[in-house]
Amino acid sequence: MKFIISSILIVLFSFLAGLYLPWWSIAVVAFLISIIIQQKHFVSFICGFVSLFLLWGFLSYWISMENDHILAHRVSLLIFKTDSPFLLIFATALIGAIVAGFASLTGSYLRKENQKKASF
Secondary structure (H helix, E strand, O other): OHHHHHHHHHHHHHHHHHHHOOOOHHHHHHHHHHHHOOOOHHHHHHHHHHHHHHHHHHHHHHHHHHOOOHHHHHHHHHHHOOOOHHHHHHHHHHHHHHHHHHHHHHHHHHHHHHHHHHOO
């Protein structure tokens, strides 16, 4: 249940932060959510990773679909030397997922370290 709640909160607040703040605000959101909702380290990483992979994958597909993938075709030719807009969408989602996953992992480690110090 914590995984689902964390995922929903990360997606919701990352989307809202992305409207007004720079792209890296997703890391801050994932970090704070993983501090607030305690999970195991691996689960926290997977939660942040999956949440942002789905969010950025959906958003980049939606944006690309709105202009018939014209820009995605051209950018994929520049970056990957192949005409594959879906590879570009996958790479975009993967970058966001890695950033959020490691931010969540950092937050879970910080939470565990603070609990160990408080018990002494």
